[in-house]
Amino acid sequence: MLTDRLAPVFDEPACATNRAKTDADRKAGCRTKGPAPGAAAGGCAFDGAKIALQPIVDAAHIVHGPIACEGNNWDNRHAASSGPDLYRRGLTTDLGEMDVIQGGEKKLWRAIREAVERFDPPAVFVYQTCVPALIGDDLHAVCQAAAERFARPVIPVETPGFVGSKNLGNRLAGQTLVDHVIGTVEPETTTPTDIALIAEYNIQGELWQLTPLFERLGIRLLSCITGDARFRSVAQAHRARAAMVVCSQAMLNVGRGLRERWGIPFFEGSFHGVRATSEALRGFARLLVERGAPADLIDRTETLIAEEEAAVWRRFAPLRDRLAGKRVLLYTGGHKSWSIVSTLQDMGMTVIGTSVRKATEDDAARARALLGEDGQLFGAIPNAEMYRMLRDGEADIMLSGGRSQFVALKARRPWLDTNQERHHAYAGYAGFLVLAERIALTLDAPVWPLVNGPAPWDDGWDPDWDDGWDGTATGEGLA
Template identity: 60%
Template sequence: MSLLRAKIQDVFNEPGCEKNRGKDAKARKVGCSRPLTPGAAAGGCAFDGAKIVLQPITDVAHLVHGPLACEGNSWDNRGAASSGPTLWRTSFTTDLTELDVVMGQGERKLFKGIREIKDAYGPPAIFVYPTCVTALIGDDIEAVCQRAAEKFGLAVVPVNAPGFAGSKNLGNKLAGEALLDHVIGTAEPDDPGPYDINILGEFNLSGEFWLVKPLLDRLGIRVRACIPGDARYFDIACAHRARAAMVVCSTALINLARKMDERWGIPFFEGSFYGITDTSDALRNIAELLVKQGADPEILGRTEVLIAEEEAIAWKKLAAYRPRLAGKRVLLNTGGVKSWSVVHALMEIGIEIVGTSVKKSTVEDKERIKQILKDDNHIFEQMAARELYAMLSEHKADILLSGGRTQFVALKAKTPWLDINQERQHPYAGYDGMVELVRQIDLAIQNPIWCQVREPAPWDCQPAVGEELPRTKSENVTLHAVQEFSGTTAADFGEC
C-alpha cells in the first residue's frame, strides 16, 4: 500500500506540460491539471481508467484479480479496434468469492489463473489488475506476478490501480507507470531507424488511427508504438527506441511522455488529429521533431507537399456541405482534447459553437478553447441535465455532440444528436475523418424525422364541431399518394 501511495503522489506532481514549466516551484508541483482527490471516482474509478489505457493492447491477456462484477463492468469499455489479435476481447477474472477472501485464497487463485491462461492461450504477456477488494485484503500482487513470470517464462505485469485509489484519470496515469516499470525498454528492435515515432494517448476508436497511419507511411515515418490503440506487446517493449513522440490525449499519458523523454531522450509535443488544420500541424510537428533528432531535412518538404494535396482534396469534399451547415449552431458536451480540437475543426467550415464543456480538460485545453472562441461565455465546467434540456428545448443549438449519457436529453428535447465519444461508430480523425464528421452532422441535422416529431400530436389539435381534423405533413404526403393510387386495377400491376 505504501508503494501505491508513493506512486500516486508522484503522478500528482506532473511537470510535463509546457505551461507548467513556466510556473514557480510551488505551483509547478500541482501539475498541469488540478490535483485528483483519492476516493473521488466520479466518471469512473482508477481501475476503470487503467483498463481503458491498457486493454487495447491486443495480444495481451488482461486478468482482473477480484470479484466478477469488476471485470464485467470494465470489459470492452471503449470502441477500440484491432487489425489482428483478438485475445484482448476475451474476459479473464479470478472471480473471488467471500469464501476466498475469508480463507485467504486470493494469491493462490491468482497464480492458478495465470497458469491457466498461459497453458490455454500462450500470450506474450499477462496484465494483472488488482481491485478494491484484493488491495484492501493485502494480496501481494507484485510478488505473485514476479513468481509467475519466473516459473512460466512470460511477462506478468502488475497494474497497481485499485478503484479506491482515485478517479479514472488517475488510473490512466497509473497504467502509464506500469508500462514504464515493467514493459517499455524490456526488448530491443531489430531495425531501429531515424523516422521511428511513438503515438501516445491514441485509442484507435472505431479505427481512427487507420485514417492517420497511411499519411505517416507516405512520409516514410514508422510508428514504432501506438499506445494503446491496436498495439502489440513487443512494439511497446521497444518503444524506447523511437526518435520522437506525439501525445494525443495529454490528460491520460502526459506522465508517460515526460518520463520517456527523461530516460531515453524522446522529445514530444501535444497535438490533435481532429480537423484539417490540426492534422496538418501535427504532421509538421512530427517532421520537425524528427529533423531535430537527426533525420534528413528533406522530409520537411515532402510533408508540405502531402499536406497541400490532402487539404485540397478534403476542402473540395467539404465544399458541398458548407452552404448546408453554415450558421448551424453546435453544442458540445464532451471533454479532454475533443473540447478544443473538435471546436476548431467545426469552426473551419463555418459552424457556430454555442458552448463546449471543459469538465475533463487540462489547463492547456481551456487556454486553447479561449483562444479559439474568444469568449468565455461559451465555456462551461459542467452542465446539469436539466440545464442542458432547457438550452436544447429553447432551440439555442441545432445539434448536440456528446457521449451516450446525454443522448436521451437531446432526444427528449427533439434535437439532433451525434456521438463523438468512445462509443462512436464512425472514425473522425485525419482529413478523411473530418469529412466523415461533417457528413454525419449534416445527416443528423437534415434528417426529416425532426420536422415530424416537432409537429403537435393530432390529439393536441382538437377541431371545432364539424371541422375536419388538421393533418400533419406526413399524413398529407400519404393522402396524396393514396389519391394518385386510387382507380388502379390489378391489371395495372401485371401478374404476381
C-alpha cells in the same frame, strides 16, 4: 507503497501550468480530485487503467477482483484490432466471500497459469481492484513469481478504484508502461523516421486513418500506445526518434518518461480536424529532421498537406452550406474539448460552449483561444440546465458521450456521439469528412420536424369520433 506511486503522477513536471503552481497546489494534482464517495460512478482508477492498456491486443488482461469489476470487453469501447482478439476476452479471478476471508493470491496464481496455458500470450497484465487491495493481496509478489515461472512478463497494474478518478487510472497505467514495459525489447531494425503515438487508442479504427499519411511520408510508426498495439511494439517505444501525445490528460507522463529516460522529444497535438492534422504532421517532420531525418521531409510534408487539404475542401463543398452557421454544444473532455472545437470551426459551425471537466489546464487554454470571449467553458453541466439550453434553442445539435444523449433527445434536439462508444472514426483528413457527413445526416434527419411540429391530432382532430370500441378488452378475436 501505492501512495509513493501516486505522488509523481500528481506532480507533472512536463506541464508548464503545473510547474508554475505552488508546492501545495501541485500536490493537489491537475484537475483531478481525490477519492470521494460516489466518485466511481463516472469511472474509477481501475476503469481508467483498463481503458488505457486493454488495446494492447495480443496480451492477456486479468482483472483481480469480483466479477462485477470486469465489464463487457467485446463491444464497450470499440478499440479496434487488425489481428488478435485476446484483449477482448473477459479474464477475471472472480473473487467471492471466501476469497475475501482467506485471501485471493492463490486464485490469482491459478488464473495467470490458465491464461498462459490456454492463450500463450507474450505478456499478462494483472489489474488490482478495490477488494484485493483492501484485504492485502500482494499483487507484486504473485506477478514476479509468475513471470519467473512462466518465462514472460506478468505486469502488476496497481490501480484499485478507490484511489481516485478514471483519469488518474489512465496516468497510473501510463506509468506502469514506463516502469515495466517500455525499454524491455529492442526492435530488429530502426530508421531515422521512427515515431511513437501516445494515448491514441484506435477507437473505431482511427489509427488506420492516419497510417496512410505516415507511409506516404516515409515515416514508420514504431509504437502506438496503445491502439492496435502488440506488446512487443509498446516495449520498443524507447527507440522512437520523436513522439506525440494525443491526450495530455491521460498520458503526458509517458511522453515525459520517454524524454527523460531515453532522450526522445515529444509534442502535444491532435488528429481531429484539418488544421490540427496538418500541424501534427508538421510537428513530426520538424522533430524528425532535428534528429537526423532527411531534410526534404519538411518539404514533402508541406506537399502532402497541400494535396490533402485541397482534396478535403473539394469533397466538403457539398456539405458546407448545410453546416455553416449551425450552433453546437460540445460536452466531452480531454483533448477533444479543444480539438473537436477546431474541427467544427473548420466546418463553419459555431461552438457555443465546450466542457473542460476532464481536460488539463493547457487543454482549457487552447479551447478558450479557439472560442474567444463569446464561447463558454463548462465544467459538469446539470441535466436540467443542459435540457434548458437545448430546449430554448441555444444550440442546434449536441455532440457528447452516450450518457447525456437522453437529455438531448428529451429536448427533441439532434445529438451525435463523439466519445469512445461511437461507431465511426473521426481522425485525420478522412475522419473530418466522416464527421461532417454524420453531423449533416443527424441535422437533416426527418424526425426533427415531426417531433418539434404540431401533433397530427392537434389540427382537425374530432374528439367525438367513434372508433367502435366500448372500453372493454376481452381479447376475443385478437391474434
